[in-house]
Amino acid sequence: MSEQSNELADLVGQDHAATGHEYAAGFVTEIEADTLPPGLDEQVVRAISAKKDEPSWMTQWRLDALRRWQRMPTPRWAHVQFPDIDFQSISYFSAPKGTAPTSLDEVDPEVLRTYEKLGIPLHERAALAGVEAPADTTSNVAVDAIFDSVSVATTFKERLAEAGVIFCSMSEAIREHPDLVRKYLGSVVPKPDNFYAALNSAVFSDGSFVYVPKNTRCPMELSTIFRINEKNTGQFERTLIIADEGAYVSYLEGCTAPMRDDNQLHAAVVELVALTDAEIKYSTVQNWYPGDDEGNGGIYNFVTKRGACLGDRSKISWTQVETGSAITWKYPSVILRGADSVGEFYSVALTRNLQQADTGTKMTHIGPRTKSTIVSKGISAGRSQNSYRGRVRMNPGAKGARNYTQCDSLLIGDSCGAHTFPYIESKLPTAVIEHEATTSRVSEEQLFLCQQRGIDPEKAVAMIVNGFCRDVFRTLPMEFAVEAAKLLEVSLEGAVG
Amino acid sequence: MSLLHIENLHVDVAGQPILTGIDLTVAAGEVHAVMGPNGSGKSTLANVLAGRPGYDITEGSVTVDGEDITPLSPEERSLRGLFLAFQYPIEIPGVSNMEFLKAAVDAHAAGRGEDPPSAVDFVKRARACAARLELNPDFLKRGVNDGFSGGEKKRNEILQMLVLEPRLAVLDETDSGLDIDALQVVANGINAFRGNGNAVVLVTHYQRLLNYVVPERVHVLADGRIVHSGDSSVALQLEERGYGWLDG
Numbered sequence: 001m002s003e004q005s006n007e008l009a010d011l012v013g014q015d016h017a018a019t020g021h022e023y024a025a026g027f028v029t030e031i032e033a034d035t036l037p038p039g040l041d042e043q044v045v046r047a048i049s050a051k052k053d054e055p056s057w058m059t060q061w062r063l064d065a066l067r068r069w070q071r072m073p074t075p076r077w078a079h080v081q082f083p084d085i086d087f088q089s090i091s092y093f094s095a096p097k098g099t100a101p102t103s104l105d106e107v108d109p110e111v112l113r114t115y116e117k118l119g120i121p122l123h124e125r126a127a128l129a130g131v132e133a134p135a136d137t138t139s140n141v142a143v144d145a146i147f148d149s150v151s152v153a154t155t156f157k158e159r160l161a162e163a164g165v166i167f168c169s170m171s172e173a174i175r176e177h178p179d180l181v182r183k184y185l186g187s188v189v190p191k192p193d194n195f196y197a198a199l200n201s202a203v204f205s206d207g208s209f210v211y212v213p214k215n216t217r218c219p220m221e222l223s224t225i226f227r228i229n230e231k232n233t234g235q236f237e238r239t240l241i242i243a244d245e246g247a248y249v250s251y252l253e254g255c256t257a258p259m260r261d262d263n264q265l266h267a268a269v270v271e272l273v274a275l276t277d278a279e280i281k282y283s284t285v286q287n288w289y290p291g292d293d294e295g296n297g298g299i300y301n302f303v304t305k306r307g308a309c310l311g312d313r314s315k316i317s318w319t320q321v322e323t324g325s326a327i328t329w330k331y332p333s334v335i336l337r338g339a340d341s342v343g344e345f346y347s348v349a350l351t352r353n354l355q356q357a358d359t360g361t362k363m364t365h366i367g368p369r370t371k372s373t374i375v376s377k378g379i380s381a382g383r384s385q386n387s388y389r390g391r392v393r394m395n396p397g398a399k400g401a402r403n404y405t406q407c408d409s410l411l412i413g414d415s416c417g418a419h420t421f422p423y424i425e426s427k428l429p430t431a432v433i434e435h436e437a438t439t440s441r442v443s444e445e446q447l448f449l450c451q452q453r454g455i456d457p458e459k460a461v462a463m464i465v466n467g468f469c470r471d472v473f474r475t476l477p478m479e480f481a482v483e484a485a486k487l488l489e490v491s492l493e494g495a496v497g
Numbered sequence: 498m499s500l501l502h503i504e505n506l507h508v509d510v511a512g513q514p515i516l517t518g519i520d521l522t523v524a525a526g527e528v529h530a531v532m533g534p535n536g537s538g539k540s541t542l543a544n545v546l547a548g549r550p551g552y553d554i555t556e557g558s559v560t561v562d563g564e565d566i567t568p569l570s571p572e573e574r575s576l577r578g579l580f581l582a583f584q585y586p587i588e589i590p591g592v593s594n595m596e597f598l599k600a601a602v603d604a605h606a607a608g609r610g611e612d613p614p615s616a617v618d619f620v621k622r623a624r625a626c627a628a629r630l631e632l633n634p635d636f637l638k639r640g641v642n643d644g645f646s647g648g649e650k651k652r653n654e655i656l657q658m659l660v661l662e663p664r665l666a667v668l669d670e671t672d673s674g675l676d677i678d679a680l681q682v683v684a685n686g687i688n689a690f691r692g693n694g695n696a697v698v699l700v701t702h703y704q705r706l707l708n709y710v711v712p713e714r715v716h717v718l719a720d721g722r723i724v725h726s727g728d729s730s731v732a733l734q735l736e737e738r739g740y741g742w743l744d745g
Contacts, residue, residue, distance in 0.1 A: 445587040446549065449641075451571035451580050452547050453601035453657065454608065465599055467591030467640065 009426030013478075035094040040087055042066065044374040045202050048093050052171050055178065065191040072195045078358040079387040080327050082300065090234045090265060092203040096425070110198045113313070157219065163219050165249075166211040170238050173209035180211055184242055188271040188308045196267040196306040200236045204269065207237035212247035212278075219369035221477055223252040231289055232263040243278035245311065248282040252480055265290075266325075268303045268375035276311030280317070283476050284332075285484055290355050298326025298355075305332035306362075309341035309370075317344040318361065319475045321484040326355060331389065334364035336370035336398070344373040348484070350465075350491055351416070359425065360390035360421075365398035365431070372397030374405040376467050380416035381492070387419040399429065407437040410468050412461065462489040500525045500696045501546075501665055506557035508538075508545050508721075510530035515541045516723035519557070523665075523714075528687075528697040530707055530732060534717030534740045537702045541583055542718070543669040546698075548574050559664060576608035578664025578695075582654035582671050592655065597641045598623055605661060616718035630686050635682050641709040647674035657687045663676040666690070667698045668701040684709030717743060 036047060045066050049059040074084070160167050166177060172179050191201040224239065237462065243249055265367075266288065272280050274491030291298025301324075306314035318332035334343030345361035363372035380386040392403045409418035420437055429449040442464050464486050466473070473481045501523040508516040516538045523529050533539050546553040546559065548571040549559040567575050589597065603613040623636055627726055631653050642650050651671050659701070660665050668687070672680055687710050691697055699712060707715070707729060716723045717740075725731065725743055735744065 019637055074630055424638075441588065446589050448571060449583065449587050449589070450600075452583075453597070453661065454572050454575035454604035455600050456572050456604070459600065459604070463592055463596070464589055467589055467596075470591035 012437070014422075024159060026214075035091050035357050036180070038089050038091045040066075040090070040122065040203065041497040042091055045341050047204060048203055051093065052174070055330055056170075056175055056213040057124065057178075057182065058174055061186070065198050066203075068192045069195070069198035069202055072192070072198055075195050077394050078329050078389070079385065079421070080329060080358050082327055082356075085265065085300070087199075089148040092234060092236070092372070093205055103115040112470050121162065128262045133344070140378060140465050149483040156370070159219065161258040164213040164216055165218050166209065166266070167208055167222055170207040170209050170240065172206070172211055174357070177209070177211065181209070181240070184240055184271065184273050184372070185238075185268040186294075187273075188273060189269050190307050192305060196302045197269050200269045203234075204236045204238035207239045207268070208241075209239070210241040210249060210251065212243045212249045212261065213245045216219065216244075217247070217346065218249040221250050221252055223254070225254045236266075237268045239268070239270040241280055242273045242275075242284070243275065243280050243314075245275045246277045248279045248479055252280070252477065253284045253285070264298075265300045266303065270303070270332075271303040272307030272316055273274045274307065274309050274311060274314035274316050274338075274341075277313050278311060279315040279317075280307060281317045281477075282332070284318075284322070285480055285487060286320065286322045286328070289326075290324045290353065291326040299346055301325035301328045301330065303330040305330060305335070306335065307343070308335045309343060309367075312338040312367070314338050314343075315344075316463045317346075317475070319346040319472065320359075321469075321472070321476070321480075322347070322357060322359060322397045323487055325357075328355075328357040328359050330382070331360050331361050333364070334372065334373065335364045335443070336401075338370075340369045340404075341367055342370070344475075345372075345374045345376070345390075346475045347376045348379070348469045348493075349386055349388075350379040350381075350474045350488060351386045351492040352491065353384060354382070355384045357385070358387040360388045362393070363403060364393045364395070365401040365403070365428075366395045366396060369400040370398055370402070372403045374403070374407070375471050376405075376407045377472055378407075378409045379412065379465055379468065380409070380418050380419055381412040382414045385417045387421060389421040389423075392433055394426040394428040394433070396427045398428055398444050402432040403434065405433075405435045406471075407435070408468070410439075410465065411439065411440040412465075443496060459494075462492045465492060499523065500527075500562060501698070502560045502563075503556075504558050506542075506545070507555045508558060508639050509553045509555050510541060510551060514544070514555075515721055519718075519721075519723060521716065521723065522697060523653055523696045524697055526692055527690050527695045528699060528710060528712045529634055529717045530699045530701060530704055530712040530729075531705075531718055531723075532715060532732065532735060534593075537718040539702070539718055540669055540719040541721075541735055543581060543584075543667045543700050546574075546667050547571055547579060572604070575663075576605060576740065578659060579659050580663030580666045582651075582658060582666065582668040584669040584671075584673070586642045586645075586650040588643045588645075590643045593638050593727065594641055594656075595620070595623060595637040597638075598657065601657070601661060620707045621627060624655055629689060630656055632656065632683050648676060648679040651675055652679065652683060652686075657681050659686060659690060661671060662690075663695065665696050665698070671699075672701055672703065674745070680706060681709060704732040707732045719743065 003027035038042060042063060046061050049062055116413055116429050123428055137347055189197050189373050192198055210222055212218050225239060241251060261331060273278050288301055309316055316334045322328055332345060343363050349357045349359050353355045361374055376388045378386040394401050411418055418439055421433055423435055426433060442461055446464055447457055447460055451457060465488060473484055474482055499522045503519050503521040506516055506519040529541055554567055561577060561579060599619055606613045623637055627634060629638055632652060633692060642653060651674060654671060671683060675683060711729050715727055715729060715730060718723040
């Protein structure tokens with residue numbers, strides 16, 4: 001260990017409280033909430049379903065999921081460590097008190113202010129904060145805002161309806177579009193898929209639903225902003241996006257939570273369905289509260305995300321920028337069923353302090369000439385552990401299939417870890433599978449070059465890390481690319497001191 | 498007053514004495530060459546001036562414009578006008594030259610208490626400097642030194658020097674790895690820069706750069722000390738007779 005590296009480690013290890021760069025989204029909103037008491041059994045599932053006025057097929061669907069979940073063991077295979085979760089101590093439903101709002105005017109002003117504070121004004125004429133657009137232009141992002149367990153507002157519904165696009169909360173979709181929901185819910189992520197997916201299927205409270213009709217290009221970016229507010233509450237949202245033949249949609253997801261000393265569980269399920277010639281682009285900027293310097297508190301982010309390219313020439317593209325959560329455990333995946341379908345996964349995962357991330361993707365090639373691309377950038381600082389876990393499977397029928405995987409890790413300091421777990425399962429001798437992996441450090445030389453040019457070390461590290469992530473950031477919609485770069489910088493400012 | 502003043506400078510690297518008593522004074526408007534065989538301490542001198550970690554000053558002093566710079570961090574030295582052109586420029590993949598230069602120029606503006614230049618002004622200036630070094634504007638969009646040839650890396654160092662307009666430029670073997678055409682371009686860049694109240698220290702093993710950039714003074718380093726100083730003819734003598742000439 002050279003003296004220089006120690007110096008860099010010192011920098012990284014410095015207490016970030018001194019820098020004033022706290023977790024900016026860490027405030028709590030004081031509102032009255034309608035929260036179910038902790039615990040999970042059939043009664044609780046029936047209560048959730050009743051609160052949401054669900055038809056009986058939905059109630060039965062949930063109960064089936066609950067029964068399956070009750071027989072499943074807790075999975076332990078990920079490269080993360082945490083104490084056993086007591087699922088009976090969690091409350092499975094929380095909503096701002098009062099009747100469900102039917103328009104923005106009826107939403108609790110405290111809730112609206114929460115989103116404004118987060119930089120996401122829900123007024124339709126306000127631009128998404130952080131976007132350097134002229135003040136007089138209207139936002140071209142429609143937002144579904146999820147507060148604890150329920151959707152509190154969906155903007156631009158009328159303009160979307162003109163194009164035939166359905167964008168609403170999952171609760172509304174169950175009531176208004178039961179045929180689509182019954183056909184596709186659980187079709188990509190079946191109820192017993194895994195422990196947390198089964199749990200979600202039983203208790204999911206709300207989420208977003210999108211349907212883009214045939215040969216329609218969704219006229220704006222769609223976005224869901226998740227906010228966990230209530231204490232001891234799990235958030236279990238369910239998102240379902242269907243792109244019909246020849247349709248295109250770009251969807252963005254952002255997440256924040258208050259700073260709390262206890263861990264909170266977030267177990268979402270996202271299902272994407274792309275029919276013939278359809279394309280879905282799904283981008284996530286995840287900034288759940290990561291816990292403090294000593295690893296107290298923070299969100300357990302155990303999420304199942306999967307897309308199915310059902311139709312020929314369909315395409316699903318996942319981009320994620322993960323900076324938050326105490327533990328992240330997610331693998332946005334694509335099932336490539338249609339001939340010539342394309343799956344993509346672009347990921348930036350930044351961990352610092354005592355954060356743990358085990359994230360990656362699964363690409364399952366079934367149809368002929370299917371193609372997948374995986375670009376994963378992991379950045380570890382502090383005492384964090386950052387793992388890439390990916391599986392590429394080539395089925396015998398996937399003639400002419402190709403995969404390209406690039407997996408880069410960047411280490412800052414000498415107390416963190418980067419791990420790569422690639423799984424390649426090929427039942428097709430002619431499949432082309434490429435895997436490239438690198439591990440590097442923010443080197444003393446790079447830092448010294450920047451300093452010699454007058455750039456302070458903190459800015460230098462942010463610039464170097466942003467450069468490292470460039471390949472992923474360029475796949476994000478522009479508004480989010482700017483946000484993502486900023487978020488990374490803020491997260492690193494905390495980390496580098 | 499001298500711009501750079503080094504007195505009795507002793508430097509250890511990893512506990513080994515490398516420089517053992519350097520005295521050197523460079524006035525504003527001057528170019529000095531520091532020559533010497535491999536291992537004589539030339540690069541150590543360049544690096545210690547810039548404040549590179551791992552180079553420990555055990556004795557002596559270094560002042561720039563009368564200020565002792567030894568307690569300053571590398572970035573503070575940069576903001577006071579000290580520039581080092583690296584012998585082995587490092588890559589920063591994904592960070593474009595333009596972005597990197599802008600961050601540096603903004604840091605210098607902030608150091609002077611000024612607002613950063615507008616994007617338009619900055620781009621104009623960067624392009625003009627690139628043109629002086631016969632660099633294609635696309636060069637500015639490429640990642641810092643990423644995939645550059647040896648010659649391109651060295652030209653990039655001079656580009657950064659022209660954009661930042663330092664008070665004291667220390668060029669560490671900028672001529673190595675350059676073909677004759679590139680050498681001339683780099684020399685033209687240095688000549689356009691020199692004067693104007695700044696000073697240049699050229700650290701070089703060979704005399705050939707000095708054909709194009711004629712220094713006011715040449716110093717010969719051996720075993721960590723300056724063993725000979727003279728005018729530009731010293732370089733020619735070294736070229737003819739080798740470093741052994743000074744042993745006798």
